[in-house]
Amino acid sequence: MSWIYPAVLAGCVLATLPLELVLGARVYRRPRRLLATLLPVLVVFVTWDALAVHAGHWRYRHLLGLRVGNLPIEECAFFVVVPICAVLTLEAVRRRRPDWL
C-alpha cells in the first residue's frame, strides 16, 4: 500500500515531537545547525541508496510515484526524518543526563 511508508515517517515525526516540545531538545529551534547536519548525511545515503538500487541490493514497491530528481519522495523523506529523530534522541538524552555526553 502506498500510504504505509509516508504514514510510518509521519509517525516518526509525531512520536519524537515531545522530545522537542516537552523535554526541550532544541533541535528544530537550531535550523541552520540541523540543515548543516542533514546535508552531508543526505549526500552519503542518497548516493548509497541509488547505488544499492542500481546494484539490485534492494528495490521499492508500492511507492507514491512522486520523485525528487531521480529519487522516490519517500526515500528523500526517510533520510531527512530518521536523522532528525536521531538528533532529537541525542539531545533529549543530553537534557536528562548532561554528564553522559
Added chain:
Amino acid sequence: MTYTAAAALGVAFAVGLDLAVLRTNLLRRKGFWVAYAIALAFQLVVNGVLTGQRLVVYSTGDILGPRVLYAPIEDLAFGFSLVLQTLAWWVWWGRRASQARPTPLAASAARRATPTETRRSSTR
C-alpha cells in the same frame, strides 16, 4: 559488491568520521550509546513494517540471510552508520558554533582545559 560488504563499509566510514575525521569521539560516550539503543528499538519497529509489508524487497544473493523482525541483519549496520554519521556531524557543528562564539564561561573553561581534559570534555 554485496549489501553485506557495503554495510560493513558504511560502518567503517561512520567510525572513521567520528573518531578520525571530525574527532567527535561519540563512540566513547555513554550518551551516544543510550541514544543509539533508543533509536535501534524504533528502527526495528519501522524497519519491521517497511520490510514486513514488503515495501522494500532485498535480493537474497546480496545478504547473509539472517533477519531481525523481517529485516536483513545488514540493515542494523546501515542504521548504525546513519545514526553515527548524523550525530557526529550534529555534535561537530555544535562545537564549531560554540568555538566561534565562546561564552565567557566556555572561554574560561577552554583556557583551563589541558589536552587530556579537552578529549573528555562535553560534546556540545
